Amino acid sequence: MTKYNSPVRVPFLDLRRQYAELEAAIDADVKEILSTGAYVMGKHNKGLEEEVARYHGVRHAIAVNSGTDALRIGLDALGIGAGDEVITVAFTFVATVEAIVQVGAKPVFVDIRREDQMIDPALIEAAITPNTKAIMPVHLWGQMADMAAINAIASKHNLLVIEDAAQAIGSTQGDKGAGNFSQVAGISFYVTKNLGAAGDGGMIVTNDDTVADTCRSMRIHGMGKERYYYDHIGYTSRLSELQAAILRHKLTQLDEWTAMRQAIAAKLIAGLEGSGVSLPVTRAGNNHTWHQFTILAPRRDELQAFLKEREIDSMIYYHAPYKHLAAEGSLPVTEQPSLEVLSLPVHQYLRDDEVAWVCESVKSFL
Numbered sequence: 001m002t003k004y005n006s007p008v009r010v011p012f013l014d015l016r017r018q019y020a021e022l023e024a025a026i027d028a029d030v031k032e033i034l035s036t037g038a039y040v041m042g043k044h045n046k047g048l049e050e051e052v053a054r055y056h057g058v059r060h061a062i063a064v065n066s067g068t069d070a071l072r073i074g075l076d077a078l079g080i081g082a083g084d085e086v087i088t089v090a091f092t093f094v095a096t097v098e099a100i101v102q103v104g105a106k107p108v109f110v111d112i113r114r115e116d117q118m119i120d121p122a123l124i125e126a127a128i129t130p131n132t133k134a135i136m137p138v139h140l141w142g143q144m145a146d147m148a149a150i151n152a153i154a155s156k157h158n159l160l161v162i163e164d165a166a167q168a169i170g171s172t173q174g175d176k177g178a179g180n181f182s183q184v185a186g187i188s189f190y191v192t193k194n195l196g197a198a199g200d201g202g203m204i205v206t207n208d209d210t211v212a213d214t215c216r217s218m219r220i221h222g223m224g225k226e227r228y229y230y231d232h233i234g235y236t237s238r239l240s241e242l243q244a245a246i247l248r249h250k251l252t253q254l255d256e257w258t259a260m261r262q263a264i265a266a267k268l269i270a271g272l273e274g275s276g277v278s279l280p281v282t283r284a285g286n287n288h289t290w291h292q293f294t295i296l297a298p299r300r301d302e303l304q305a306f307l308k309e310r311e312i313d314s315m316i317y318y319h320a321p322y323k324h325l326a327a328e329g330s331l332p333v334t335e336q337p338s339l340e341v342l343s344l345p346v347h348q349y350l351r352d353d354e355v356a357w358v359c360e361s362v363k364s365f366l
């Protein structure tokens, strides 16, 4: 096949522009940190924790080394471990399930709703057993799972709730930010997330003082209030001051970046109307921050190859990596969208001509 002569190349992300916007401020902090030697547990960690707590309207934010660690330490701090079952989804990034398995608990999968690819609360009760300890919904693509329904089930059956809020920095439901609907939640600052570090990073958020204390201890080997006395078996999960400083600068831009993503998502939705693909659905009450713009497309793999030829990047999130752990045929919807999902570029710097080229290309394929 000859290479198509595209008018524009549409990248999935533009990290260099995030840095360029903030270059002078970031460079000054990086230089200061390197020259003073205050590399860990310093003022930028403290500042970022306060700022994220305020941003999400939660009492506590505890900086850690990744979103995965935020979830692992959160589960561990709640006392979830061997013999416990945690109800979650197979349609997610691998880390959700990794965190459950790594604390020694067993993931139990329920199916998702086709329209938003998140946990279907109507299926949760059937998965509850005497060993069920918690429900762990995943806030996917930048909007939140149906927390009213999930929490009603949790309180009826006396279960804990952990929000996988890795993709949900700034996302709200009603008037409350992610992290306010559970005992503990984990946010990710991985490079490609809406608030991304120059490497790995994460944040535990919680309104529970005891859980917060345990998490603070666990991130530094379980160290107690007294130095070098250890209360828990913990983790090595400090966030570098360099990452914290970079994240603080990016956080000042996040509302603006989110508004830009929302405007681009609206243009994509308008431009793809009638194209034959299923468009993303925003649930009532959710403020969607558009971490991903994920369509369901017939002949998905062919469409992806077609877009690639037109120099448009796209990604397949997710292949439901753990669906084999569920009984065959027990997750019919998970197995459906995982074959059809395609995430299109929705980063904040997309230009109108790029959005138009994406829409025109998808339309001309179908």
Ligand SMILES: *Cc1c(COP(=O)(O)O)cnc(C)c1O
Pocket (backbone or CB within 6 Å): 066, 067, 068, 069, 092, 093, 095, 096, 138, 164, 166, 167, 187, 188, 189, 190, 200, 201, 202
């Ligand atoms: C990114 C992500 C994680 C893990 O975060 P890391 O910072 O990469 O460890 C967990 N769950 C979901 C849904 C994610 O998207």
